[in-house]
Amino acid sequence: MRLRRSLVRLCLLAVGLSALAAPAAAQSVNRAAIDELNAQLLYVALPLALFVELTLVYAIYRFRDNDDPSPTVDDPALEITWTAATGAILVFVGISAFVVMANPYITPAAAQASTPGDAFADDHEVDVLAYQWGWEFSYPEANVTTEERLVIPANRNVTFRLRSADVIHAIYIPDLGVKQDIFPGRTLTARTHATEPGEYRLYCAELCGSGHSRMNATVVVKNQTAYDAWVENQTATAENRTATTESRIATAR
Incomplete structure (x- = not known):
């Protein structure tokens, strides 16, 4: 129980540290859009990476002397949960990346093609x-x-x-x-x-x-x-x- 609480606290700490790791002021609109995307992905990736690593450490410690391991018990609810969570994360990443790629400063050719006349006159x-x-x-x-x-x-x-x-x-x-x-x-x-x-x-x-x-x-x-x-x-x-x-x-x- 204490170990689980420690894992939760460490995950919350990782989220806090990622929030404090804001990039320096960008020198252009392009750079600001790219830095913002990187920050959004960091907020998602850092807690997940820490959670996975800590879960791995917990599994190694918890089952280190298990000479007769039992088969994993099926847990449909857990499987549905992590599949849905993974899907939600991928959708978030996809939408965030699409918004940046649609920026006329990042992809000006696409903006020019979708606008009648000279969009940058x-x-x-x-x-x-x-x-x-x-x-x-x-x-x-x-x-x-x-x-x-x-x-x-x-x-x-x-x-x-x-x-x-x-x-x-x-x-x-x-x-x-x-x-x-x-x-x-x-x-x-x-x-x-x-x-x-x-x-x-x-x-x-x-x-x-x-x-x-x-x-x-x-x-x-x-x-x-x-x-x-x-x-x-x-x-x-x-x-x-x-x-x-x-x-x-x-x-x-």
Whole structure:
């Protein structure tokens, strides 16, 4: 009896600890949705895992000297109970996962297909070109192109139009919860809404050749004022380069 009470108390303790193990503040809407799903699954998985392990320990201790074990007695009520409980848990996990996968930031292609017109017409767009072994980022609104450095505004929806120049690549920004394979000959879509300005790492998550390990980039999230200033600076720099080049050509003639 005491052992059973101890098992119950330990299970309750596990539930309490899982509730306290809240993740740190997410840096984007995508990451927040993923972290919330992980937390929900943890609340279910941790008590179950602890219950199973403690039951195993109890069985080993209780029947350790049983040299003449008796057959297990059928208990239909118990079997129905654990089957129903397992079914309920699987339904909960399935619904939780479906809600996250239906999120337009996690699966933007599905959201685009189910919405007439351009569902992301008001988003800030960035054209992303992956190649062996680097990244090129173009900003149609500003007519600016950067390499190995992606700059986006915070607190604004951002859509990435993804293309590959050669083989299969995959854009992966762990801190922003962005991950999407990129196939040659197709334009894929990824989406995010960053909430915390800062610098984050971008990786290629698909083995793409001998230079795969160095196919990284930096993602810089700026507040809107800083982002606008960056765009103006990049535009002015590009215009100065163009003017200098034209001047040199004219002089050479």
